Amino acid sequence: MTSHSTSPTTETPPHSGRPVGAVYADRGSSHFDILLAAMVTVVILSGIGAAKGVSFGTIPGIGFEVITDGGFFLFPLAxxxxxxxxxxxxxxxxxxxxxxxxxxxxxxxVSYHVIIALPPFPDEYGLAKQAALEVALGPVWIVVLAGLAGFLAGQTLNSQVVSRMKNRMGERGLVGRLLTSSGLGELVDTIIFCSIASVAIGITTLEQWFEYTLLGFLYKVLVQYAMIPVTSAVIRWLKRTDPTYQKRLREADLAASPGAGR
Incomplete structure (x- = not known):
């Protein structure tokens, strides 16, 4: 008699066609620590960069000034x-x-302010560096406050939309979840963030605030939408390679299959 051995699979099991509810992996397994470290790094670097106002000039013909901050290219990654x-x-x-x-x-x-408060070298170079640090890092606390208010509100809304849609649809509709959550979360975040951070980067008029906010929102959403193919591919790969996710998925699929509980 020939015996056949079986080995655990990391492929998503076939479904009966019905949503099985939201399935999640364990935080203590696989890639959560890497994703968390990446988010922390992006938020810190964005806070430093956002203290600098950036102007790309005025669009000819319509007079719209392209205003943003130095962290614009990083923050959508968060x-x-x-x-x-x-x-x-x-x-x-x-x-x-x-x-x-x-x-x-x-x-x-807080560390930036401690660094600024420490006495500098009394020579010309030391005093020049002290002045540069005060200008560059001094306003960062305003950006951090803006980020706390905006990102907490926007990312919380973003997370709630994703999780609630997943509760209803299970593994289906990943792209739809990403599209819907991105627009709502970024809108709330951008309005709150720009209203507070505009003080730190030197925006003084309502027109500049509107241009800064509108451009920031459109840019962030477009970047997120453009990255959805990559984001969804990464999510699907992580789901396939995370053993706890696959275990939960098999359990949920089994519970939803005909005859379960008999």
Whole structure:
């Protein structure tokens, strides 16, 4: 008699066609620590960069000034990482990642002020460096405050939309979840953030605030939408390679199959 051995599979099991509810992996397994570290890094660097106002000039013909801040190219990545964490590990893990990011960001802001308060070398170079640090890092606390208010509100909304849609649809509709959550979360975040951070980067008129806010919102959403193919591919790969996710998925699929519980 020939015996056949079986080995655990990492492929998503076939479904009966019905949603099985939201399934999440364990935070203590696989890639959560890497995703968390990446989010913390992006938030801190965005806070430093956002203290600098950036102007790309005025669009000819319509007089719209292209105003943003120095962290514009980084911050959308925080939402991409938030989407991935929520989809894989659930809203509780996403809240932990958000909270951790800004605790570390506040610690960084306090550290900047301690560095500024320390007495510099009394020579010309030391005094020049002290003045540069005061100008560059001094306003960062305002950006951190803006980020705390905006990102906590926007990312919390983003996470809730993803998790609630997943509760209704199960593994289906990943792209729809990413599209819907990105627009709502970024809108709330951008309005709050720009209203507070505009003081730090030197915006003084309502027109400049409107241009800064509108451009920031459109840019962030377009970047997130453009990255959705990559984001969804990364999510699907992480789901396939996370053993706890696959275990939960098999259990949920078995519970939803005909004859379960007989």
């Amino acid at each position: 939402y991409v990482l938030g989407d991935i964490i929520t989809e894989l590990y659930g809203p509780r893990a996403a809240r932990r990642a958000i909270f951790t990011s800004f605790v570390v960001s506040v610690l960084a802001s």
